[in-house]
Amino acid sequence: MLIRIPMAVVVLGAALGGQTWAQEQRCGTILDGQNHTEIAHLPSSALEAARSDEQLGELCESAGMYVQAETALRRAIELYPTEAILERLSARNNLATLLASIGEEKQAEQEDRIALVEAEKVGDAGAASLAWTNFADAEALQKHFGKAIEYSRRAVLIDETATSEPLVNRMLAKQALGFALAGNHQCAEAIPLLEEVLTLSKGSYGEQSGEAGISQFVLGEVAGRCGDSADAAAWMQQGILRMKATLGASHMGYLHAVSEYAQFLRENGRLEEAVIAEREVRMANTTVDARTLAPLASLR
Numbered sequence: 250m251l252i253r254i255p256m257a258v259v260v261l262g263a264a265l266g267g268q269t270w271a272q273e274q275r276c277g278t279i280l281d282g283q284n285h286t287e288i289a290h291l292p293s294s295a296l297e298a299a300r301s302d303e304q305l306g307e308l309c310e311s312a313g314m315y316v317q318a319e320t321a322l323r324r325a326i327e328l329y330p331t332e333a334i335l336e337r338l339s340a341r342n343n344l345a346t347l348l349a350s351i352g353e354e355k356q357a358e359q360e361d362r363i364a365l366v367e368a369e370k371v372g373d374a375g376a377a378s379l380a381w382t383n384f385a386d387a388e389a390l391q392k393h394f395g396k397a398i399e400y401s402r403r404a405v406l407i408d409e410t411a412t413s414e415p416l417v418n419r420m421l422a423k424q425a426l427g428f429a430l431a432g433n434h435q436c437a438e439a440i441p442l443l444e445e446v447l448t449l450s451k452g453s454y455g456e457q458s459g460e461a462g463i464s465q466f467v468l469g470e471v472a473g474r475c476g477d478s479a480d481a482a483a484w485m486q487q488g489i490l491r492m493k494a495t496l497g498a499s500h501m502g503y504l505h506a507v508s509e510y511a512q513f514l515r516e517n518g519r520l521e522e523a524v525i526a527e528r529e530v531r532m533a534n535t536t537v538d539a540r541t542l543a544p545l546a547s548l549r
Contacts, residue, residue, distance in 0.1 A: 256303070273532055295328050295329070296328075296333055296336075298328050299328035299330075299337075300322045300325075300336070302322070302324045302325035303322065303343070306318045306321035306325060306340070306343065310501075311500070312499075313343050313497075313499040313500060317350050319347060319348070320452075321444065322340055322343055322541045325337075325340040326341055326344065334367060334371055335371070337367075337501065338364055338368060338376040339376075341360050341363060341364045342360075342364055342376060342379050342383075344360050344382075345357045345360035345361045345364065346383070348360065349383065349386065350501055351501070354387055354390065356381065357387070358383075361380045361383045361384060364379070364380045366375055366520035370378060374408075374411035377416060377420060378408050378411075378422060379404075379421065381400050381401070381403045382400075382401060382404040382418075382421050382422050382425045384400040385398075385399075385400035385401035385425040385429060386393035386425055389429050389432055390430075391519065392432065394432035395433065396427045397425070397428075397429035398426065399538040400425075401423075401426035404426075405419070405423060408422050414451065419449075420450065420460075423443075423445065423446050424464070426442060427442040428443075428467065428471060431444070431474050436471075436476075439475065440468070440471065440472060440475060440477075443467060444468060445466075447461065447464040447468050449464075450463075450464040451464075457494065457495075458494030459491065461488075462488045462489070462490070462494075462496075463488065463502065464488070466484065466489060466492065466506050467488075468488075469481045469482070469486075469487075470482070472484060478517055482517070485506075487505070488506065489507060489510055492506055498529075499533055506532050507526050507530050514526065
């Protein structure tokens with residue numbers, strides 16, 4: 250499993266901390282594109298309105314309200330004027346990530362393909378890298394690891410060539426490549442690559458950051474696939490604790506990580522611990538959009 254979470258959402262979720270209820274109240278005004286309260290206070294220009302909707306989409310996603318997040322992000326894409334192509338690309342990338350994370354892989358792939366065409370047209374290496382990373386994640390989800398390796402290597406190459414690319418892009422591309430390599434039984438290459446991503450996460454965002462937590466969990470999940478159950482258990486558990494502290498117990502990334510951890514525990518005979526983890530997910534599912542329990546593809 251790769252956990253696809255926009256880094257903006259990770260940072261926003263950590264910054265807001267315990268304000269989930271307030272987020273839900275604000276996001277609750279958005280339903281099926283009808284948001285009369287918000288529309289009455291929209292900024293005067295289309296660009297400002299689009300920016301407001303993109304921020305609202307990230308806010309809703311961090312609150313675990315994924316239907317409302319999708320509505321806001323789609324509206325942002327529609328509102329961004331033609332000349333704001335880079336900002337529209339950002340919104341489209343966030344939408345693709347959201348769709349993939351709630352199991353809407355076909356729609357996510359469609360958004361990614363549009364983003365790749367637009368990115369290459371304007372020479373936006375960052376958006377192109379993210380699109381190739383997303384394609385790699387989608388192929389890995391279908392166990393097409395050869396294709397996943399090919400696509401993620403393209404993303405890594407773009408990031409290495411364009412030295413000004415954000416650190417998070419390099420991390421995501423290498424994480425996708427590491428996961429694909431492990432799926433293709435190339436563990437000797439996969440583990441060091443994911444350890445590098447974890448080191449980058451800790452050094453750039455902090456030992457206790459959400460980014461470090463996600464990176465550590467993915468390293469553990471891959472280590473388990475590679476037969477290293479002892480290290481896998483420690484890494485996954487530590488990663489989950491960091492994710493809970495920064496993202497919140499209702500965040501889709503955290504819940505999917507707990508679900509995967511529970512499966513790992515069962516497969517390794519730790520049934521009592523697995524039951525506790527599964528109970529947490531079931532309890533969260535009473536308040537979180539049910540679509541969030543579909544399989545995830547990647548961290549973003």
